[in-house]
Amino acid sequence: MKFSSKIQRCELSPMRKFLPYELAAEAKGRKIYHLNIGQPDIETPKAFFDAVKNFQDPVLAYAAAPGVSEFLTAVQGYYANLGIHLEQSDIYATAGGSEALQMALTCILDEGDEILIPEPFYPNYNTFVSVTGGVIRPIPTTPEEGYRYADRARIEPLINEHTRAILVTNPGNPTGVVLSPEEMRLMADIAKEHGLFLISDEVYREFVYGGEPLASMAQFDDAAENVVVVDSISKRFSACGARVGILVSRNRELMAQALKICQGRLCAATLDQLGAAALYGVGSDYFSAVREEYHRRRDTCMEGLSQIPGVVCECPKGAFYLMAKLPVDDTDKFQTWLLEEFQDNGETVMFAPGEGFYGTPGKGRDEVRLAYILKQADLRRAMEVLAHGIEAYNSRKL
Amino acid sequence: MKFSSKIQRCELSPMRKFLPYELAAEAKGRKIYHLNIGQPDIETPKAFFDAVKNFQDPVLAYAAAPGVSEFLTAVQGYYANLGIHLEQSDIYATAGGSEALQMALTCILDEGDEILIPEPFYPNYNTFVSVTGGVIRPIPTTPEEGYRYADRARIEPLINEHTRAILVTNPGNPTGVVLSPEEMRLMADIAKEHGLFLISDEVYREFVYGGEPLASMAQFDDAAENVVVVDSISKRFSACGARVGILVSRNRELMAQALKICQGRLCAATLDQLGAAALYGVGSDYFSAVREEYHRRRDTCMEGLSQIPGVVCECPKGAFYLMAKLPVDDTDKFQTWLLEEFQDNGETVMFAPGEGFYGTPGKGRDEVRLAYILKQADLRRAMEVLAHGIEAYNSRKL
Incomplete structure (x- = not known):
């Protein structure tokens, strides 16, 4: 076979x-x-388990394809606290950050299309890109330079007519690299100037140790068409097993395309989304x-x-x-x-x-x-x- | 963009x-x-909610990529009751039957490959096949003939060098057609003779009204290399929102390929799998x-x-x-x-x-x-x- x-x-x-x-x-x-x-x-904060235990419906029914409204509202409020205004239709609940990334890549990459990713990178990116038929073109870094990659001279020569997107993990897995505000701006600029999607995997957003304010690529209004944020409750609330992730983009057409996949797979898990919504209530x-x-x-x-x-x-x-x-x-x-x-x-x-x-x-x-x-x-x-x-x-x- | x-x-x-x-x-x-x-x-049987409520671990951690062992054991026992012996490694827990089907199609279909599906069929099959780059070739049926499709003369002329698989829903959505034992055998034979995968979506297995014994394409030992079963707890236990599905195949290489995707997306939801495992304990x-x-x-x-x-x-x-x-x-x-x-x-x-x-x-x-x-x-x-x-x-x- x-x-x-x-x-x-x-x-x-x-x-x-x-x-x-x-x-x-x-x-x-x-x-x-x-x-x-x-x-x-x-x-895992108790709020998750409490919400799950308090579920009273006799039928564990499908959630709406884009997500349970309690969860979407919670995520919307969370981003508002970061100073980022999102419509609920800019947010989809997914089966972990993994599904959010798979959706984004499926919407963007055709056979032979290229995506730039700073290396070293999370090995599962290989799987997610390969199943779309796309190809990873690594942005090289070195241990001696602290694995920093946000450098126009390093990135732009890698862009060609097949390049469709840049994917960054910020804060970084495996490197722990955190982009400075200027570096974030640069990455957004490069994406904008070259008409590329900038997929920003920000599942470690809270885990910064230099007193930096929490940041997201979604904060750049002028790059709203380019930016796709992959987010998740897994690390944020130590709830990896819930498999609740988030796809965020203010690119309306991207979200319209991704909705086809959301509807195709029906929904993310109902109870876990309710638990996740409650998690967003834990204090700072x-x-x-x-x-x-x-x-x-x-x-x-x-x-x-x-x-x-x-x-x-x-x-x-x-x-x-x-x-x-x-x-x-x-x-x-x-x-x-x-x-x-x-x-x-x-x-x-x-x-x-x-x-x-x-x-x-x-x-x-x-x-x-x-x-x-x-x-x-x-x-x-x-x-x-x-x-x-x-x-x-x-x-x-x- | x-x-x-x-x-x-x-x-x-x-x-x-x-x-x-x-x-x-x-x-x-x-x-x-x-x-x-x-x-x-x-x-939804109370057993699901009880199992979820009884979860005591302080950390909601990732499950193993192929599934929680309680769940895999429950599914194995369920198939044993149907007279079908499965190893646990023949079973993966997935995010609903949808993910099981997506995994199977991703492992099988390349750009331009064809899959035969009796029409009318579940519309989401369009999405799952299209994102692989594959093409659906419908097996035609008519309302006057009760939408029956298991007919060698109707199917074989549609098979060509691009055909990689046949996908059936049995019992059928949207038609309610249930294959007879002879028809099941015929579908397995056609798949075998032409070296095709036979993907059998059996999520409605229990819903048969003529006193038929419960059946699965997995019962044909001689077609074990060809058969891939898509299964789910959604309809079986009225637990659609749990998003717990099952990929079953005794084709070892298929399961080895699918494991790459399982590992890539880390796991299906931990709590829901535990709830699902408990559901398999409800009586006949x-x-x-x-x-x-x-x-x-x-x-x-x-x-x-x-x-x-x-x-x-x-x-x-x-x-x-x-x-x-x-x-x-x-x-x-x-x-x-x-x-x-x-x-x-x-x-x-x-x-x-x-x-x-x-x-x-x-x-x-x-x-x-x-x-x-x-x-x-x-x-x-x-x-x-x-x-x-x-x-x-x-x-x-x-």
């Missing part, structure tokens, strides 16, 4: 191959510090506390990394990831070795090897992504284990 | 254009009998009661239709829809007129005009789909209103 060329261009999660080694390490009694995944350990205290917690974790991580000779890592400004260059030959091999051969007092560590985050073959081989989603004490110890691991790996006999 | 050719080939729901007329009729105080939508009025009494209720409703509908001169409608054997040819020139115009001009004791009726269910231009113009999802007394009255409407429409002065 033959499969589509599109699906054959997609790949399984690059993390998946470590599962057998992970299970084997656990079977040997190893404790593993998991810095490889982006599942926050922060409690919630965000301050969460932000401070991650801020401390980031600093703990950076402190640990700074003790390891040869590591290149500029302090990330947002999200809860950092990307670092390690003084090892190949982080993929290093990860396997850490699980198979290494232990430090019975403990080892997992990260996400860097290569899977790059579109350019061969890049990122000595880099890793670390998710700082553990408590501080655990993170401190994980960094110690990592340091000992690097030392032992580099002095092993081959 | 330019949009993809794929999305431009998709259409908004054909029902959507009646909304302004519907609202205007309601504003005039008209009571409308809604036979136009497939939202059941049956109560539940299904008997629901089946009897719809059986009575179908008979009420058919009785009403049989009183209307000129209607062509063979009694449907399953699902909760019927497709009928009405003695009017154009059911689209007739629907508009029913909402704008007509009333019978202050009441009118809505159905789904037939044209939107056809792939062949111009077909179905004198047909309608009726969803018998109202209580018997309401259905009886709705049929009366329809009969009076047809009479008045055909004797109006133009």
